[in-house]
Every structure is written in structure tokens, then in C-alpha cells.
Amino acid sequence: MNPNLARCAVLCGSAMAALAQGLNPAALLKPPTDTWPTYNGDYSGRRYSPLQQINASNIRSLTLAWAFQANSQAIKSTPLEVNGILYFTVPEHVWAIDARTGRQVWHYHYKSEGDHIGHRGVAMWGNWLYFETPDAHLLSLDARDGHVRWNIMLADAKLGYFATMAPLVVGNHVIAGVSGDVTDIPGFLESVDPETGKQQWRWYTEPQPGEPGSETWPRHSDAITHGGGMTWMTGTYDPALHLVFWGTGNPNPVLAGDARPGDNLYTCSIVALNPDTGKLAWYFQPSPHDTHDWDAVETPVLFDADFGGKPRKLLAQASRNGFFFVLDRTNGEHLLAAPFIESNWTSGIDARGRPVALKEKEPHADGRLVYPGSDGATNWMAPSFDPALGLFYVVARRVYSIFYYTATGKPEGWAGRDHNLAEESTLRAIDYRTGKIRWNHELGPGESIAGILTTAGNLLFTGDSQGNLLVLDPATGKTVWHVNAGGPMFSSPMTYELDGRQYVVEGVQGVLYAWALPE
Amino acid sequence: MIRSLLCFCVAVAACAQQHIPAPRGQKEFAQSCGFCHGEDATGARAPDLVRSPLVNRDTDGDLIAPVIRGGRPDKGMPALPLPDQTIQDIVAFLHMRVKQAEGSARIGGDYPLERLLTGNADAGRAYFNGAGKCSSCHSPTGDLAGIAKKYAPLYLEERMLAPRRAVVTLTVTTPSGQHISGRMVHLDEFSVSLRDSDGWYHSWPRDRVKVSVQDPLQIHREMLTQYTDADIHNLFAYLETLR
Numbered sequence: 001m002n003p004n005l006a007r008c009a010v011l012c013g014s015a016m017a018a019l020a021q022g023l024n025p026a027a028l029l030k031p032p033t034d035t036w037p038t039y040n041g042d043y044s045g046r047r048y049s050p051l052q053q054i055n056a057s058n059i060r061s062l063t064l065a066w067a068f069q070a071n072s073q074a075i076k077s078t079p080l081e082v083n084g085i086l087y088f089t090v091p092e093h094v095w096a097i098d099a100r101t102g103r104q105v106w107h108y109h110y111k112s113e114g115d116h117i118g119h120r121g122v123a124m125w126g127n128w129l130y131f132e133t134p135d136a137h138l139l140s141l142d143a144r145d146g147h148v149r150w151n152i153m154l155a156d157a158k159l160g161y162f163a164t165m166a167p168l169v170v171g172n173h174v175i176a177g178v179s180g181d182v183t184d185i186p187g188f189l190e191s192v193d194p195e196t197g198k199q200q201w202r203w204y205t206e207p208q209p210g211e212p213g214s215e216t217w218p219r220h221s222d223a224i225t226h227g228g229g230m231t232w233m234t235g236t237y238d239p240a241l242h243l244v245f246w247g248t249g250n251p252n253p254v255l256a257g258d259a260r261p262g263d264n265l266y267t268c269s270i271v272a273l274n275p276d277t278g279k280l281a282w283y284f285q286p287s288p289h290d291t292h293d294w295d296a297v298e299t300p301v302l303f304d305a306d307f308g309g310k311p312r313k314l315l316a317q318a319s320r321n322g323f324f325f326v327l328d329r330t331n332g333e334h335l336l337a338a339p340f341i342e343s344n345w346t347s348g349i350d351a352r353g354r355p356v357a358l359k360e361k362e363p364h365a366d367g368r369l370v371y372p373g374s375d376g377a378t379n380w381m382a383p384s385f386d387p388a389l390g391l392f393y394v395v396a397r398r399v400y401s402i403f404y405y406t407a408t409g410k411p412e413g414w415a416g417r418d419h420n421l422a423e424e425s426t427l428r429a430i431d432y433r434t435g436k437i438r439w440n441h442e443l444g445p446g447e448s449i450a451g452i453l454t455t456a457g458n459l460l461f462t463g464d465s466q467g468n469l470l471v472l473d474p475a476t477g478k479t480v481w482h483v484n485a486g487g488p489m490f491s492s493p494m495t496y497e498l499d500g501r502q503y504v505v506e507g508v509q510g511v512l513y514a515w516a517l518p519e
Numbered sequence: 520m521i522r523s524l525l526c527f528c529v530a531v532a533a534c535a536q537q538h539i540p541a542p543r544g545q546k547e548f549a550q551s552c553g554f555c556h557g558e559d560a561t562g563a564r565a566p567d568l569v570r571s572p573l574v575n576r577d578t579d580g581d582l583i584a585p586v587i588r589g590g591r592p593d594k595g596m597p598a599l600p601l602p603d604q605t606i607q608d609i610v611a612f613l614h615m616r617v618k619q620a621e622g623s624a625r626i627g628g629d630y631p632l633e634r635l636l637t638g639n640a641d642a643g644r645a646y647f648n649g650a651g652k653c654s655s656c657h658s659p660t661g662d663l664a665g666i667a668k669k670y671a672p673l674y675l676e677e678r679m680l681a682p683r684r685a686v687v688t689l690t691v692t693t694p695s696g697q698h699i700s701g702r703m704v705h706l707d708e709f710s711v712s713l714r715d716s717d718g719w720y721h722s723w724p725r726d727r728v729k730v731s732v733q734d735p736l737q738i739h740r741e742m743l744t745q746y747t748d749a750d751i752h753n754l755f756a757y758l759e760t761l762r
Contacts, residue, residue: 041646135550158576161623182621184570222562245584254624342744360748365634367676400743402680404626404673410561412569414624422740444707465708475716482709 017380021083022127022143024170028169031237036081038234039121039166040382043237045299047384048454049495054517055457059471059481063505064200065516066102070095074490075507077121077166078382078451081496086505087124087143088512091116091134091164094146101497102514110139111417114162115181118490120380125194130174132163138147138176140197152197154178159185166234170244170275171378173200177231177246182413184226184252184295187267189235190366191278201278205229205248205266213265223260223433228252229267233297233380238313241330243281246313247297250290251288255363255403255418256411264289266506270325272319272332282332286319291362292323292345292403292418293374300329300342301385301392307335316432317385318394320376321345323355324435336433337479340428341396343379345370362417363403373401374418375447382451382492384460386474391438392430393452393474399423423447425465429477439477451492453504463489469506485513544612547605555596560616565596570618580610628671635672636756638749643757645748653754656738657759667762676755680743685736689713691721692729706730 023037024421031050032041041047054062061432072090078106079088086099092112096105114134122141123130129141135157140149154176155161157295160183167176173191180187187205192198206227207213217224228251251267253259266280268287273280276353285297301316307326315329322343335351346355361370375397383394400421407415425448429438443464450463460474467488473482491507549558555565568574577583584606590598601609647653657663670678687703689709699721701713711730712722 156572156576157573160575182624183575184620196626220565226567244690344744366637366748366752367635369680369743369746369751400681402677404630406623406626406630409559410557410567412561412567412623413520413619417626419626419677421677422743442708464707466705468707468709479708484709 052457076118123167187229203278216263249295257291322377363405373399384452453493544608630673638752638756643753
């Protein structure tokens with residue numbers, strides 16, 4: 001364990017003895033069982049649970065334990081579960097509900113300007129929750145009753161910032177990202193003190209002019225200071241290396257490549273940062289010089305496994321541009337890049353493991369047919385990695401789209417758009433050693449944004465694009481259980497065990513469903 | 520950007536390039552500010568004002584007007600003693616330019632034909648009758664007669680690639696060998712349903728029946744991996760001649 005974490009575990013552990021209901025930080029370092037203490041369940045981002053009470057032999061008897069009606073916009077968050085309470089969100093709203101019964105404990109509402117496209121959830125440290133708002137504030141709430149303990153502004157909503165992500169707690173750092181869409185503003189990641197909200201460090205996606213990486217932006221231009229690269233999603237963390245791994249979003253102006261010649265670091269990148277200082281250790285860029293809105297914010301999933309005959313510390317990402325990447329997470333060395341869906345925008349992979357974009361597939365005034373479209377071959381929905389099978393699972397989409405570049409003067413904002421022509425979704429199991437698709441399970445027409453959970457019960461939980469919740473055999477992709485839940489799942493499933501009973505919780509529109517075996 | 524489903528676009532005034540009267544304040548801005556900030560306010564010798572935090576934080580001139588009146592002598596910007604009305608017009612122009620940038624993802628029926636017309640209509644006709652096999656289902660004097668008058672150019676290009684309305688017909692064969700056909704209502708991994716010619720709804724579990732799908736648009740979906748961009752632009756140029 002890292003010394004900082006150890007210190008925090010001791011300090012917070014003693015506070016815990018008095019209050020009993022807060023989060024023991026040691027839970028963050030274990031695979032999730034009775035606790036789901038962070039957005040991805042644990043630091044690895046694998047969304048693989050060791051629970052196996054619900055398993056392949058009894059799945060057909062899976063039944064509804066409870067449902068909670070939030071009467072809200074679609075739930076896109078993954079609940080935390082700590083000491084029998086679930087904490088989940090939609091934009092502006094946090095709920096605490098009883099994880100055994102689905103009854104409300106409290107509800108908090110923060111009325112806010114700013115973009116309300118979705119919300120991924122909260123983080124927890126001791127007795128405190130951390131919640132980002134549509135106007136790009138970060139709030140600390142008392143987990144007992146939802147009362148606000150402090151409220152800081154991460155970024156100015158008037159400039160087009162907003163926030164949707166669930167922060168990541170590492171030691172005594174609350175690491176929070178920001179979102180943006182149409183305005184040309186720089187992305188950043190900020191670490192604050194969990195007690196006070198005081199800033200500890202801020203890492204900007206774009207380097208300052210003159211710093212390493214700034215040579216990937218045009219000189220004598222304001223492009224680098226308006227270059228986008230939002231930190232939309234929750235990162236992952238390796239306590240042994242003491243590095244956090246984060247995906248960054250697309251450069252701005254979104255479709256206007258000619259306004260920003262160069263690779264545009266560190267947009268559309270996976271970066272490794274020291275959580276104490278925010279200093280960059282290494283980076284890898286899945287989409288150099290992106291012109292199609294292909295954020296690389298999809299979860300950087302961490303696992304240790306053999307690669308090329310050697311045990312390695314790996315990081316894998318199924319990226320929005322349609323490529324699956326495997327890196328050595330100690331140094332960012334690329335090990336594998338392989339397509340996980342059909343695409344038509346690249347001429348191959350370069351020596352550094354990066355797809356090479358075709359100039360003629362950049363957006364143009366007359367329209368260019370590109371697949372995947374800007375919505376992506378996948379997107380923010382959670383992938384999963386099953387260490388027992390060595391398979392990486394991703395909800396993939398075939399999105400065919402026509403990209404128009406519309407600016408006539410200096411491009412600003414999107415500077416155009418793509419319009420979808422056709423969409424289909426499919427779940428793919430990828431062999432991390434080769435990038436080959438082991439199996440494929442079609443999910444229907446449209447763009448599914450359901451995430452994935454795998455468990456030691458040899459089960460894979462997800463949803464299709466037609467309102468069915470699915471449980472699949474993770475080895476073969478065959479359906480072993482399903483139900484029409486009345487609407488598509490826009491969230492990622494999670495699981496926990498309480499009083500000897502395993503629950504799987506899935507958000508469908510404004511309802512949380514908890515599934516379990518019959519009592 | 521993470522927009523997964525819909526783009527919530529800001530409705531904006533059409534821009535100056537589209538031959539409509541100049542927006543309020545444009546002339547005043549160009550005369551007094553354009554030399555340094557660019558006539559469209561995107562910057563020249565002086566900063567881009569569309570991206571300016573001060574402009575983005577301004578409400579009705581509360582931040583912009585003092586800068587115009589007082590200048591920024593430390594940065595070489597002179598004070599401009601303009602009439603209040605002129606300043607308010609300039610403020611309005613700058614806010615409109617910000618809205619235009621925010622709305623730059625909005626592309627609709629007013630998208631200019633000339634930007635789409637990069638193809639060759641003769642080559643498009645040849646593709647229509649030849650490699651594209653369009654003529655096996657469509658006719659320029661039949662279903663496509665006057666098609667270019669029916670749709671705005673952008674929508675014509677998109678509908679050419681992905682027609683949105685079609686009746687999908689299903690034929691379901693039951694375990695007893697009965698065939699039932701009708702309009703598809705729903706089809707997924709687990710269930711199938713249709714409406715028969717009398718208007719009655721029927722549904723079955725997928726594993727009990729055989730289903731055959733007749734989707735007249737399936738060929739359009741398959742063509743999306745076949746077209747080159749040149750095919751698309753040529754074909755569009757040809758369809759634009761069908762007036």
C-alpha cells in the first residue's frame with residue numbers, strides 16, 4: 001500500500017470507529033463484495049465482482065427484490081453501496097436509498113444552470129459524498145442526510161463548462177473532471193482536499209505554450225489555449241505504481257482539423273498522472289489530431305496478465321474511435337491496437353500503435369461518409385474485464401454518419417456536425433492478447449448505451465437497445481436470462497452482497513431495479 | 520464530447536454569409552473594432568472576442584461597455600468614445616457571434632446547395648444506372664420525378680443515403696406450419712409482433728416460430744459500406760437535376 005493511503009487508512013479508520021457508517025478507505029483497495037465504494041466498484045475499472053451467489057446454475061430463478069422510482073430523467077449513474085445505503089444521481093439530484101429495501105433515506109436537489117445531459121454518480125471519503133453539478137461546481141454532502149458541507153466552483157458555467165462525472169477518491173485527494181461541448185475551452189483535472197475543498201493541483205489537458213507537447217499545436221495561434229479535451233469520466237488507479245489513469249476528450253473546435261495542425265496533445269489521450277502532484281508520467285494517444293469527436297474517455301481498465309509470454313501490468317481501453325488498445329501501464333508502451341468494429345477512417349496503425357487517419361475522411365462542406373460517427377463505436381458506458389476468461393467486453397456500435405464541416409471563416413465551437421444514417425449495437429468479447437473478437441452478441445438497432453458487469457458467478461449483465469435486460473454467458477455470449485424492463489438501460493449494472501444475499505442493481509430510465517435470488 | 524443521443528442545438532440567427540440583412544452592430548463593430556479584432560470578431564492583431572471570457576460573462580454590456588469606453592491602455596487598446604447606442608449595438612453583435620459559435624453544430628434545410636454540389640451529375644447518372652444499381656428499384660421519371668423540388672438539398676443527400684420511412688414486412692411461420700404476414704411492430708431476440716392486413720395485432724416468442732423479414736431499405740443499409748464519397752457526391756448532383 002502506498003504510504004499516503006496507509007496513513008489515511010489509519011486516520012480515517014479511527015474516525016470510522018466512532019461513526020460506523022462512513023466508508024472505510026480500505027474498501028477501495030479490495031474487490032467489491034459487501035461494498036461498491038467507487039464509480040467502477042474498485043480502482044481497476046474492471047467491473048468484475050468476485051460474488052457468485054447468483055451464478056450460471058441458478059440464474060433462471062433470478063427475481064425482482066425491489067424497484068425504486070426516482071421519477072427523474074434517465075439514470076446514467078452507477079450507485080455506490082456503502083454500509084447498506086445506495087447513493088446515486090441524475091443531474092442536479094442525489095438519492096440515498098436503503099440497499100436492502102429500495103426505500104428512500106434522503107434526496108438532495110441542487111437547482112442549476114448548465115448542461116444536463118447525464119450524470120455518472122458520486123464519490124465517497126469517510127462520511128462525505130462528492131457530487132459534481134451541471135454548473136461545474138463540486139459539492140461535499142454529508143452522507144447521513146445529504147446536507148451540503150461545502151460547495152466550490154470547479155469552472156465557470158458561463159464559459160460553457162458543466163460537469164457530469166463521478167470523482168475518484170485516492171488517499172486524501174478528490175479528483176474531479178469537467179465537461180464541455182460547444183465552446184472552445186481547455187479541459188482539466190483537479191484534485192481537492194476532501195475536508196476543505198481546497199485545490200491541491202490542477203492538470204490541464206493542453207500543455208502551456210513552450211512545455212513538452214505544445215509542439216503538437218500550431219504556433220502563433222490561440223488554438224492551444226482553447227483546445228478542449230474534457231475529462232468526462234472517472235479514471236482508474238494503481239496503488240502499487242501510485243498512478244491514476246485518465247482518458248481525455250476531443251480537441252476543439254470539434255471538427256476543424258485545419259485550425260489546429262498537429263497531434264493536439266493531450267486531447268483524445270490516456271494519461272498517467274501522479275495523484276499527489278498531478279504531474280504527467282506518460283501518455284498514449286488513441287486519436288491523434290481528432291476531427292470526429294472521438295473522446296478517449298472510455299475506462300482505462302487495469303489488470304495484470306501474461307502478454308507475449310511475460311507477466312505484465314496492463315491497461316486496456318476500447319476507444320470511441322473503434323480501436324482496442326493494450327498498453328503496459330508502468331510506462332505507456334503500446335502492446336496492441338486492433339479494431340473491434342468495422343471502420344473506414346484509417347489507413348492502418350503507425351509504429352507508435354496509433355491509428356492513422358485518412359485526410360479525405362475529415363469533415364468537409366460536401367459531407368463525408370464515416371463510420372463510426374461522432375457518437376462513437378462505443379462511448380461512456382462501462383466495459384468489463386473478466387480475469388478468469390481473459391476477455392474484455394464492450395458494447396460496440398455500427399454508426400454510419402455523414403460529417404459536414406460548415407465554417408467559412410475561423411472555426412469556433414463545433415464548426416459543423418455529423419448526421420447519423422444508420423445505427424446498430426452489438427456486444428463484443430475481445431481476447432486481450434490478440435484483439436480478436438471471441439464472440440459477438442447483437443443488441444439490436446439503435447445506439448445502446450448500456451454498460452457491462454461480469455461476476456465470478458460466470459455471468460455477464462447488460463441490456464440491449466430494445467428494452468431487454470440481459471444476462472449472458474461470458475464464455476460464449478449466449479443469453480441465460482432476460483426480461484423486458486420497459487425501457488432501455490442507460491446505465492451500467494453493479495452488485496453487492498448484504499446479509500448473505502447478492503443484489504444486482506440496474507437503472508432503467510428513472511427506475512432502479514434490484515435483482516436477487518428468491519428469499 | 521459525450522453527446523450520445525441527441526444534439527440539443529441552440530437556435531441561432533442565420534449568419535451573415537447567407538445573404539440576409541447584416542445583423543445589428545456588425546457595421547459598427549467592423550468600423551470601430553474590426554481592424555484589430557477582425558471583422559467577424561475572431562481576432563487579428565488583438566484577441567478573438569468570440570472566445571473571450573469577458574464577452575462570455577457579459578450581461579447587456581456590463582463588462583464589455585467599460586472596456587470599449589476606457590480601452591486597455593496597457594495592452595495597446597485605445598479608449599473609444601462611442602455613443603451609448605453604438606456600444607449597445609456592438610455588445611449585441613458580440614453576443615450574436617457567441618451564439619453562432621455555440622450553434623455551429625446546427626445544420627439544416629438552409630444548408631447551401633452549392634457546398635454540396637461538388638460531384639458530377641453525368642457520373643451520378645451512370646452510377647445510378649450502373650454500379651449503384653439504383654435503377655433496379657427507382658426511376659427518375661417515376662418515384663424520383665421532381666425529387667429535388669421536394670427536399671432541401673441537405674435532406675435530399677441524407678435521404679438518398681438513408682431513407683427514413685419504409686414498411687418492414689414480416690412473415691411468421693408458426694409451429695403448425697401456418698404463415699402469417701403483416702407490418703412489423705416489434706422484433707428482438709425474444710419476441711416478434713406484427714399487424715396483419717385486417718389490422719389485428721399478433722405476437723409470438725421468437726423460439727417458437729420462424730421469422731422472415733422483408734425490409735426494402737436493407738439494400739440502402741448495405742450500400743453504406745460500398746459508396747465512395749465521390750459516388751455520393753455524383754449521385755447527389757444527379758438527383759439535384761431531377762426538378
